[in-house]
Amino acid sequence: MNHSFIYNSLPFKVVFGRPAADVLPEVVQELGYKRVLVLCTPEQRVQAEAFAKVLGAFGVGICDLATMHVPVEKVADAAEQAKLLRADCTLAIGGGSTIGLAKALSLKMALPSIAIPTTYAGSEMTPVWGLTENGRKTTGKDPAVQPKAVIYDPELTLSLPVDMSVTSGINAIAHAVEGLYAKDANPVISLLAEDGIRALAQGLPGIVKNPQDLQARTQCQYGAWLCGMVLGSVGMALHHKLCHTLGGSFNLPHAQMHTALLPHALAYNSTHVPEACARIERALGTQNAAQGLFDLAKNNGAEMALSSFGFSEAQIDEALDIALHNPYWNPRPLEREALHQLLSNACIGARPNA
Ligand code: NAD
Numbered sequence: 001m002n003h004s005f006i007y008n009s010l011p012f013k014v015v016f017g018r019p020a021a022d023v024l025p026e027v028v029q030e031l032g033y034k035r036v037l038v039l040c041t042p043e044q045r046v047q048a049e050a051f052a053k054v055l056g057a058f059g060v061g062i063c064d065l066a067t068m069h070v071p072v073e074k075v076a077d078a079a080e081q082a083k084l085l086r087a088d089c090t091l092a093i094g095g096g097s098t099i100g101l102a103k104a105l106s107l108k109m110a111l112p113s114i115a116i117p118t119t120y121a122g123s124e125m126t127p128v129w130g131l132t133e134n135g136r137k138t139t140g141k142d143p144a145v146q147p148k149a150v151i152y153d154p155e156l157t158l159s160l161p162v163d164m165s166v167t168s169g170i171n172a173i174a175h176a177v178e179g180l181y182a183k184d185a186n187p188v189i190s191l192l193a194e195d196g197i198r199a200l201a202q203g204l205p206g207i208v209k210n211p212q213d214l215q216a217r218t219q220c221q222y223g224a225w226l227c228g229m230v231l232g233s234v235g236m237a238l239h240h241k242l243c244h245t246l247g248g249s250f251n252l253p254h255a256q257m258h259t260a261l262l263p264h265a266l267a268y269n270s271t272h273v274p275e276a277c278a279r280i281e282r283a284l285g286t287q288n289a290a291q292g293l294f295d296l297a298k299n300n301g302a303e304m305a306l307s308s309f310g311f312s313e314a315q316i317d318e319a320l321d322i323a324l325h326n327p328y329w330n331p332r333p334l335e336r337e338a339l340h341q342l343l344s345n346a347c348i349g350a351r352p353n354a
Contacts, residue, residue, distance in 0.1 A: 005186035010125070010232055013149040016225065017218060020116050020153035021054045024091070027114060027149045028058050033089035036114075037082050039101050041066045044094050044118070047156065051093055051116070060085040066098035068254070069132040069247075075104040082111055092147070093156075095119030095168070096254070103129040103145035115147040118157055120168040120200070120220060121255065122175055122228025124150045137248040146232075152225055154218040158211065165207050166300045167255035169200045169220055172227035173293065174262045178237050179230035180276035181269060183329045189233050190279065192226040197283035199223030201296055208300045238330040239265035242343070245323040252309045260306045260349065263294035264342045267352035272332040290352040298351075305349030316343045 013030075015023045028036060036055050040048035042064045052059045063081050065074045078101055082090070090113045092102035100123060102113035107129050115124040127146045130139040160168065176193035179185065200223035206216025242261055246252045267290035270277050277289040286292030298304050307313075320339055327334055345352065 006184065007186050007188050008233060010127075010146065010229070012146055014152065014225070015149070016152045016222065017154065018151075020151045020156060021051070023151050023153075024051065024054055024114075024116075025056075025058070027151065028055065028089070031089070031112075031114070031148055033112070033114075034058060035060045035086055035088045037085055037087035037090050038062045039066055039078070039090050039092045039098050039105075040064050040094050041098055044098070047118070047159075048093050051091060055091070060087055066092075066094060066101040068097050069137055070097065070100040070104050070130055072131055072133045075101065075108060075131065079105060079108055082109065087111060089114060089148075091116065092124075093118065096121035096123040099123040099147070100130055102147065104131055106145040107131075107142060110144065113145075113147045114149045114151070116151045116153065116156065117221075117224075119160060119164070119255075120157075120172040120224035120227075122172055122224060122231050125225065125228030126232035128232070132248075137244075139244070152221050154214060154221045157217050157221055158214070162208055162211050163301060164255065165211070165220070166204055166297065166302050167259040169204045169207075169224070170259040170262060170293070170297050170302065171255040172224040173197050173200050173296075174239055174243075174258045175231035175236070176227040177262065177266055177276070177280060177289075177293070178239050179227075179234050180279055181237065181273040181331050182234035183237075184234045185276075186234070189230050193230045194279045194283050196223045196226030196230065197280060199226065201284050204296070204300050235329065237328050238269060238332075238334070241323055241328040241330075242319075245319055246306075246311060249322055250311055250315060250319065252306070252311055256303060256309055257306065259297050259302045260304050260309075261346050263290045263297070263304075263352050264346045266290040266293060268338060268342050269330065269332050294351050303349070304346075306343075306346045307348065311347060313344060313347050316340055316347070319343060
């Protein structure tokens with residue numbers, strides 16, 4: 001070890017691999033909550049109803065207002081419902097959008113949350129919140145929005161469609177990749193990042209082969225947990241900045257956009273982060289980190305051309321104006337021409353050059 005570092009540990013409970021329905025009552029009682037409001041998207045209402053049943057007298061209702069990007073209007077309606085029902089906690093069952101609604105309620109009305117994640121996005125492991133008002137997404141960090149407990153039950157991910165599983169898994173890997181070269185990277189988080197990438201890279205093909213393969217689902221959710229811890233612990237760089245820009249200003253779908261961009265963002269940075277690349281290559285069992293990520297996604301059926309999601313070559317300059325206006329720290333200086341090429345490559349879904 002040849003450098004000093006700061007490691008911030010995140011104080012909350014994680015239960016992994018047990019049926020959430022068995023664990024939830026224990027967790028609620030341990031935390032002392034008595035009036036739990038279940039949050040979900042309209043699409044996951046059935047799962048939410050099952051958990052409302054599990055909560056019995058501790059449940060006060062279901063709010064199915066969760067939606068992409070956490071619009072402030074939905075937060076206001078959910079807050080009204082929570083107030084009327086005198087909720088003292090929320091239970092977010094779903095992906096980053098539902099957990100995002102729970103976080104917004106923590107921010108707005110100091111309502112704590114418990115999360116049962118059903119995608120691999122990783123929001124449950126971070127103190128980061130996001131809110132969208134008049135088409136503009138703002139994000140911030142506040143330890144108060146971090147869920148008080150997280151229950152990972154791989155059975156609940158069996159229903160996640162294969163294409164969404166693959167892109168959500170690569171979305172998780174993106175956190176680990178950028179965590180490996182973060183400005184505040186540290187050896188503890190790098191261990192989690194490398195193992196998180198390995199677990200997802202090994203698990204995803206199993207899900208593609210058989211979406212009901214519980215072992216592969218378990219491996220992926222374990223990887224997602226580790227990658228989420230990376231996201232919650234260290235700063236992100238160019239890749240996340242570009243995704244934030246393209247998601248926020250061009251409305252591209254979150255996990256799919258992460259998947260198409262990641263190999264190119266890593267290719268851009270690769271000459272400046274040889275140690276991170278070596279870890280990624282070891283985790284993927286490949287010779288070239290950026291190409292290995294591209295192959296992992298593509299071989300598992302992911303769409304790699306950003307143009308398929310409605311982003312065009314003609315929008316690259318506008319995207320760069322926004323991304324470069326207030327950039328994140330990045331290991332390689334941000335060079336406009338090279339970044340233009342990066343987005344152009346991602347637009348057509350080209351495999352990064354060696
Ligand atoms: P999502 O939460 O938007 O879910 C996408 C769709 O899949 C929804 O309709 C959802 O109901 C459905 N779904 C989720 N799990 C399912 C399952 N097991 N079976 C069937 N359907 C299921 O998608 P996401 O990618 O998890 O989250 C994306 C959002 O989360 C973005 O807005 C992103 O900015 C945010 N996010 C925030 C953080 C953070 O730290 N704050 C981290 C990662 C992502």
